[in-house]
Amino acid sequence: MNLTKLAAYHGDPKIKEKYVSRMKAHIAADELIQGTGFENGKGCAVGCTLDSYEHGRYPIELGVPEVLAYLQDAIFEGLPVGEDKAFPLAFLEAIKEGADLSLVWPKYAVWLLSDPIHGTFQYCSESGKAAAMQVVALYNHVIEGGSVGEYEWAWAAEAAWAARAAAWAAMAAEAAWAARAAAWVARAAAGEAWAAREARAARAAAGEARAAAGAAAMAAAGEARARAAAGVYSYRAQRHKLLELLAEAN
Numbered sequence: 001m002n003l004t005k006l007a008a009y010h011g012d013p014k015i016k017e018k019y020v021s022r023m024k025a026h027i028a029a030d031e032l033i034q035g036t037g038f039e040n041g042k043g044c045a046v047g048c049t050l051d052s053y054e055h056g057r058y059p060i061e062l063g064v065p066e067v068l069a070y071l072q073d074a075i076f077e078g079l080p081v082g083e084d085k086a087f088p089l090a091f092l093e094a095i096k097e098g099a100d101l102s103l104v105w106p107k108y109a110v111w112l113l114s115d116p117i118h119g120t121f122q123y124c125s126e127s128g129k130a131a132a133m134q135v136v137a138l139y140n141h142v143i144e145g146g147s148v149g150e151y152e153w154a155w156a157a158e159a160a161w162a163a164r165a166a167a168w169a170a171m172a173a174e175a176a177w178a179a180r181a182a183a184w185v186a187r188a189a190a191g192e193a194w195a196a197r198e199a200r201a202a203r204a205a206a207g208e209a210r211a212a213a214g215a216a217a218m219a220a221a222g223e224a225r226a227r228a229a230a231g232v233y234s235y236r237a238q239r240h241k242l243l244e245l246l247a248e249a250n
């Protein structure tokens with residue numbers, strides 16, 4: 001997995017103030033809305049941060065990993081109306097200038113799968129649990145400073161997808177949703193690793209990495225849509241966890 005280390009806001013308080021002030025202005029003008037990328041001065045969390053709907057601009061303009069842009073986007077869209085508007089500003093304010101956010105997504109992914117209250121692990125079938133824990137183990141290795149090869153991520157992704165297919169075949173909806181989360185998280189990591197290999201071969205695979213990372217973040221947050229009514233998943237919990245991890249990063 002390629003963890004590119006960036007300095008949040010490129011270490012410049014003026015850059016942070018620029019985006020915080022822009023978001024405050026959009027909120028004051030009632031221009032921060034769900035369901036729209038960015039049109040006619042109105043848009044979602046990403047749109048009102050950049051004044052354009054381009055997740056790939058986060059590393060360039062804000063020094064924030066692109067996958068976190070997708071995650072911010074998905075959580076914002078899933079929060080109840082009335083709670084959504086405070087989140088994008090809190091996201092920007094939680095990030096310290098110069099912070100390295102490269103481990104935020106791996107830590108979030110571990111929480112997403114294994115948290116005893118909100119994690120999907122508890123709803124997995126036996127094969128789903130094994131797949132989820134395989135992904136968790138790989139991410140924990142990354143968090144501890146280790147290196148995980150592209151083939152290890154690919155095997156984890158294959159196991160997660162197989163567990164999801166088995167769960168659906170057995171009509172076990174609970175297990176299927178949990179396995180799906182593991183599958184998407186593993187697919188993101190595998191996609192990034194494969195794209196890195198392709199890039200070394202001078203092939204244009206960077207777009208695939210962005211798509212995989214984005215799809216994983218969207219799918220991770222998307223689990224809440226299906227499970228929120230039953231109290232299994234909560235966009236509120238995802239918001240809280242993401243803000244916590246952002247604030248902890250130095």
